[in-house]
Amino acid sequence: xxxxxxxxxxxxxxxxxxxxxxxxxxxxxxxxxxxxxxxxxxxxxxxxxxxxxxxxxxxxxxxxxxxxxxxxxxxxxxxxxxxxxxxxxxxxxxxxxxxxxxxxxxxxxxxxxxxxxxxxxxxxxxxxxxxxxxxxxxxxxxxxxxxxxxxxxxxxxxxxxxxxxxxxxxxxxxxxxxxxxxxxxxxxxxxxxxxxxxxxxxxxxxxxxxxxxxxxxxxxxxxxxxxxxxxxxxxxxxxxxxxxxxxxxxxxxxxxxxxxxxxxxxxxxxxxxxxxxxxxxxxxxxxxxxxxxxxxxxxxxxxxxxxxxxxxxxxx
Ligand code: UDP
Numbered sequence: 001x002x003x004x005x006x007x008x009x010x011x012x013x014x015x016x017x018x019x020x021x022x023x024x025x026x027x028x029x030x031x032x033x034x035x036x037x038x039x040x041x042x043x044x045x046x047x048x049x050x051x052x053x054x055x056x057x058x059x060x061x062x063x064x065x066x067x068x069x070x071x072x073x074x075x076x077x078x079x080x081x082x083x084x085x086x087x088x089x090x091x092x093x094x095x096x097x098x099x100x101x102x103x104x105x106x107x108x109x110x111x112x113x114x115x116x117x118x119x120x121x122x123x124x125x126x127x128x129x130x131x132x133x134x135x136x137x138x139x140x141x142x143x144x145x146x147x148x149x150x151x152x153x154x155x156x157x158x159x160x161x162x163x164x165x166x167x168x169x170x171x172x173x174x175x176x177x178x179x180x181x182x183x184x185x186x187x188x189x190x191x192x193x194x195x196x197x198x199x200x201x202x203x204x205x206x207x208x209x210x211x212x213x214x215x216x217x218x219x220x221x222x223x224x225x226x227x228x229x230x231x232x233x234x235x236x237x238x239x240x241x242x243x244x245x246x247x248x249x250x251x252x253x254x255x256x257x258x259x260x261x262x263x264x265x266x267x268x269x270x271x272x273x274x275x276x277x278x279x280x281x282x283x284x285x286x287x288x289x290x291x292x293x294x295x296x297x298x299x300x301x302x303x304x305x306x307x308x309x310x311x312x313x314x315x316x
Contacts, residue, residue: 001050005029005068005110007058007101008075010037012180013115013173016221017074018042022050024225029064033057035089036077041180058097059089064104070228071105072113073098073153080143080269081186087145094149095156102160111167113228114157116235118174118276119147128243128277131172131235141271154235161233169227174239174278178217178298179305183313189214192250193299193306196259206268208247213277215240216298219291226287239278240291256299 004021008014009030014037018028027050030042034055045051056062058075076093077083083090098114105112121129122137137147160166177189184190195202215238223238244252250263283289 001025001027002069003027003029003067004070004072005031005064005104006072006074007031007097008037008073008115010034010039010042010053011074011078012041012178012182013176013217013220014074015041015180016178016217017072017224018045018051020221020225022048026050026070028052029054029068031056031058031062032075035086036082036182036185038182058100059092061100061103064108068104068108068110070111070113071101071108072115072228073101074115076115076146076149079182079185079187083146084142087142090145091149094146094153098153098156102156102166106160106164106166111169111228112157112160113169113224114153114171116150116154116170116172117146118172118237118239118278119143120151120154120172121276122147123271123273124275127275128241128279129237130279131237131282138271142269143271168233169230170235171224171227172235172237173220174215174237174276175212176215176217176220176239178302181302183306183309188212188246188249189302190306192253193257193303194310196253196257196261197303197307197310199260201262201264202250202253203266204246204250204263205266205272207265208250208263209245210268210272211243211245211275211277212249213240213243214249214295214298215291216293219293223283223287223289226289227283230287232286236282236286237278237280238283238289239280241277241280242295243275243277252295253299256296257303
């Protein structure tokens, strides 16, 4: 039986990944500090004898006393608000956490998979962004803690690949949404859905002309699974190339929720990227992968999740 260790396994993406790996008959060791992850995301997996939760902060070295075939490093604060509140932890999990988990993979002779990000492209000057673009990142701005930690992580993974011959994968994940995002993590999807449900104004930052491209979590996890099983060592973009402005996105959320919310404008955060769209030619060619979920369908599922979560919160 294949054993996969997932760091950040109690987080948004990590929990969906644990679920998928179990469905593929892997044994799963979920490692999470629970700083931004939640046991609620994995409660439904805990009765499965093939699933194990190890509460640990991966910035501190750790050992696992059993065979491990895959190490997938998905731990990190991932919303701009989280990494502004946890700047040092964000830097540490992307650097020390990557080093420690690479060391574990090397000791176990395991395959290594790094969850990187479209933030490595910063505020991009090339559009859409292909993997060959080196990016436009402000290292000392407030977002630099996340962007530079992930860039360092990618460099570290490639060094382990080149020096130690470790079998490695790097995915650059573009904006992904779906059930289990934290309602209060400050990202645009939970923020707008929550505001629309409450019929309060949607907080559009800037004039809303900045663009993003939103990928449903199931599509993303399918791409991760295919990349894990491929032989691609270079970084690969995964995301949905359908791009829209944040203002268009706000209008879509109001319509899909049937909300009476209006749109309010707030200042644009520092270094907020003006445009973002993945070039997924590489994933299409190598994995035969592309997203298949329509935005309205993915959002309907996500809105239903938030309605339920927020109702449960208000009953507490
Ligand atoms: N945004 C917004 N209102 C919010 C939260 C975010 O207008 O309440 C904007 C934000 O400025 C950015 C985009 O939505 O341009 C996506 O933000 P998010 O925090 O989801 O992730 P990012 O893509 O910036 O990492």
